[in-house]
Amino acid sequence: MPSTDFAELLEKHPPVEESLIEILHDVQLAHRYLPRPALVAVAAHCAVPLARVMSVATFYKAFSLEPKGEKVLKVCMGTACHVKGASQLLDEAERLLGCKCGETTADGRYTLEEVNCVGACAMAPLVIEDEQYHGKFKPVDMKLLLKAGE
Ligand code: FES
Incomplete structure (x- = not known):
């Protein structure tokens, strides 16, 4: 990551601990991903220990320490969806x-x-592609959804 890009991003936020979540977002x-x-740069910017940044980064599921794919496909495994x-x-x-x-696909x-x-x-079973909900989903729909995303 070019450090200049990152410096630009940091400049938008006050250098205080309260900015942590917004900056990480x-x-x-x-x-x-993070x-x-x-x-390290966020910790320095906010003048907090790296451990504090790590605890926020690992607490919220919205943050990832591993690179994510261009699209995120989520399958709901809650009880109603599981049953269906x-x-x-x-x-x-x-x-x-x-x-x-x-995991992330090789490409x-x-x-x-x-x-x-x-x-x-009520939409069970549910698949979510990039925050778009697809309800009453069937295995046969998966191919169409992935094809549409190509
Ligand atoms: S179990 Fe509630 S949305 Fe899937």
Whole structure:
């Protein structure tokens, strides 16, 4: 990551601990994860120990310390979705993407994740692609969804 890009990002935020989450959010948006040099620079900018930045970065699920794919595909594994076949959806996604849940495809296009109930149980089973909800999903729909994302 070019340090000048990162300096620009930091300049937008007051150098105080209260800015931590907002800054990390911006870094995550810009890079799709939180690179270690960014965490070190954020700690210096906010004048907090690196351990404090790490604790925030690892506490929130929205942050990732590993590079994510261009798109994030999430399969809800909450009870309602599970009962309606979420496991088969996850199996199909793993098969089609060629990666396991929690991993990113070799070409960097997708990261596959499972989530717990997101409060949309009426739509079960649910698949979320880049925050777009796809309800009443069937394994056969997975191929179409991934094809549409190409
Ligand atoms: S269990 Fe999937 S949205 Fe509630």
